Amino acid sequence: MRDRREKLERLRASGVDPYSRGFMPTNTTEGAKALLGDAERSRPVALAGRLMVKRLQGGLVFADLQDGHGRIQLMANRNVLGEEEFSRFADLDAGDIIGASGPIFRTKRGEITLEVHSIQLLTKSLRPLPEKWHGLKDVEIRYRQRYVDLIANPQVRAVFRARTRIIAAIRGLLDERGFIDVETPVLQEIPGGGHARPFQTHHNSLDRDLYLRIALELHLKRLLVGGFERVYEIGRVFRNEGLSPRHNPEFTLLESYQAYADYEDVMQLVEDLMVVSAMAADRPLETSYQGESVNLTPPYRRERMADLVLEHTGRHAAGEELNDLFEEHVEPRLRQPTFVLDYPVEISPLARPREDDPRFVERFELIILGREYANAFTELTDPIDQRARFEAQAAMRAAGNVEAHPMDEDFLRAVEYGLPPCGGLGIGVDRLVMLLTDQPSIRDVILFPVMKSEA
RNA sequence: GCUCGCGUAGCUCAACUGGCAGAGCAGGGGACUCUUAAUCCCAAGGUUCAGGGUUCGAUUCCCUGCGCGAGCACCA
Known part of the structure; x- marks a missing residue:
């Protein structure tokens, strides 16, 4: 919480609006996945949703984007995105709501993935998400904070x-x-x-x-x-x-x-x-x-x-x-x-x-x-x-x-x-x-x- | 309203018959160009629901309160 407040202020200081608008998704995550078919790469799409999991791997960042219909993996490549935007992407937190644009392709492991060509932070999340593997079990929180x-x-x-x-x-x-x-x-x-x-x-x-x-x-x-x-x-x-x-x-x-x-x-x-x-x-x-x-x-x-x-x-x-x-x-x-x-x-x-x-x-x-x-x-x-x-x-x-x-x-x-x-x-x-x-x-x-x- | 059980870090869970409150994930720092519960290294993180009692010492035992769950009552 405290760390994220500080991050929020840093973002504002660097000219990024952490509560921006003006991003219109062209597809849902499920729709985007279906778009690929047998092709190697699709035309670029724009997707919006909540960033759920982030996996950093040097010059690559994998992340899962969740919208109302499902999830899709995002992949950001330092060589494709450029140093500045890449580090902005790597700096995002699980829970942030973002818009991401780029073509759909398949990774070497076969996962249908959006190759990030540009990103926009739409809403910064200040609270940590529940555990990614076990989810949220506490029934009291589940009912009181149904949104979580x-x-x-x-x-x-x-x-x-x-x-x-x-x-x-x-x-x-x-x-x-x-x-x-x-x-x-x-x-x-x-x-x-x-x-x-x-x-x-x-x-x-x-x-x-x-x-x-x-x-x-x-x-x-x-x-x-x-x-x-x-x-x-x-x-x-x-x-x-x-x-x-x-x-x-x-x-x-x-x-x-x-x-x-x-x-x-x-x-x-x-x-x-x-x-x-x-x-x-x-x-x-x-x-x-x-x-x-x-x-x-x-x-x-x-x-x-x-x-x-x-x-x-x-x-x-x-x-x-x-x-x-x-x-x-x-x-x-x-x-x-x-x-x-x-x-x-x-x-x-x-x-x-x-x-x-x-x-x-x-x-x-x-x-x-x-x-x-x-x-x-x-x-x-x-x-x-x-x-x-x-x-x-x-x-x-x-x-x-x-x-x-x-x-x-x-x-x-x-x-x-x-x-x-x-x-x-x-x-x-x-x-x-x-x-x-x-x-x-x-x-x-x-x-x-x-x-x-x-x- | 009554009975029983539960309440430990943001989340998921440990902690023997009462003996320094721990781990994983998340978050912070670092390494890493095909990961998907990523991995590895480092550091940090606590009013153990609240209040009282017993004790040299309480997360642990007792009492009260609060919350959650189950059962009963209630609800044709």
């Missing part, structure tokens, strides 16, 4: 590129099927659509408390009332809960709603989404997660919750007890993709009851490796029933259950205008990305995860 993680660990960049591709593929499929991509409020008066403690905030000029949304559901359904028949949103939601390898207080949720569909149709959609997502992540359907093999090839097994609980525990149960037994005894044992069907009505205040047995609703979750990846139902469209469900939740709330669903009169008013029969879906995007990039922690798929204050 991304410089030092190319596989981390690959994970986040895969994340972006997965989300693009999801959008692509939904767009193609006529869903429209919408944005609904993050700041809400009534944080509904799920069971979770919200973050509270305050609007100063309205002098009113607001909450960060915990789900997307109720606004998306209002849009179905309004006449949009297929909508979806991929957006950040916030839940005021503990942290774990599977929980970050802010995370990305996909929710979609499709008029005139039911949960059977949504199961089909989920299977299709899983396939396009895996493809986008370059992940085969027969794959593994953290060493455990899993086959994502549809169709997925479909089982009623009550049947699964009976099978695993020998017990007939209903209501919340059924769900508790399921979570404790069944869910952890469901390793291959399974649609668990027909949840108790008590824990599903927004879902449509089964006609043949109103103790249950037309709801499913997709469980893979003991974890939930999707939650969906045939939506409740009866405003009278919906009001009764909210009132039941409000009673639980009054009894001290802070996560019971709050009453939302405006939502009820919307449903009273007429919500078309529809199927809704929610998918935790971060957890899906974890599965498809084989990452053990949600922090590995969120660029800047929530951390405690730095000491």
Whole structure:
């Protein structure tokens, strides 16, 4: 650090701007490598990136230049560059961002290399890079200073590129099927659509408390009332809960709603989404997660919750007890993709009851490796029933259950205008990305995860 | 919030039952015209997370705090 500050001042004194501009690369490192083909030398190209490793060898300097796409070796030759520019090149530090120009050729060892004919220092780096061989391992620094993680660990960049591709593929499929991509409020008066403690905030000029949304559901359904028949949103939601390898207080949720569909149709959609997502992540359907093999090839097994609980525990149960037994005894044992069907009505205040047995609703979750990846139902469209469900939740709330669903009169008013029969879906995007990039922690798929204050 | 583990140089890691805190890489100086974890020589680099305690002596043992991780709780 100190040495580099001094070097910075020396550079300035010698008339070099250590934070210059005006350099435009003609190619990426990968593009430049491809340019060579079978030729001995290419036309001159201009590349820009971060200098990663420097190897001095007398009158030659080899260095690796890293850009957003990859790396290429640079070679500077004293006899080609001239004494002055050669020593300027040799004086560069690992971490500096530079522009380099010259033709591409192959070294005697066969490495595709740019022969440096001119260089420009674009940004001087004042801090040393992590160890070149072991990279950066300290997870605390990796998460707090993700920029360093991304410089030092190319596989981390690959994970986040895969994340972006997965989300693009999801959008692509939904767009193609006529869903429209919408944005609904993050700041809400009534944080509904799920069971979770919200973050509270305050609007100063309205002098009113607001909450960060915990789900997307109720606004998306209002849009179905309004006449949009297929909508979806991929957006950040916030839940005021503990942290774990599977929980970050802010995370990305996909929710979609499709008029005139039911949960059977949504199961089909989920299977299709899983396939396009895996493809986008370059992940085969027969794959593994953290060493455990899993086959994502549809169709997925479909089982009623009550049947699964009976099978695993020998017990007939209903209501919340059924769900508790399921979570404790069944869910952890469901390793291959399974649609668990027909949840108790008590824990599903927004879902449509089964006609043949109103103790249950037309709801499913997709469980893979003991974890939930999707939650969906045939939506409740009866405003009278919906009001009764909210009132039941409000009673639980009054009894001290802070996560019971709050009453939302405006939502009820919307449903009273007429919500078309529809199927809704929610998918935790971060957890899906974890599965498809084989990452053990949600922090590995969120660029800047929530951390405690730095000491 | 609870339990357990971890915290040593910029980075990756050592340091026996408590006995002078070390190496590699990075950074500094030097040699070297086909290296690619370059190599070789020289010098430098520390609040051992913080504070307290036990001890002749603490990186090591004890307590408290902070941070990180895992598990639990919580989170349908």
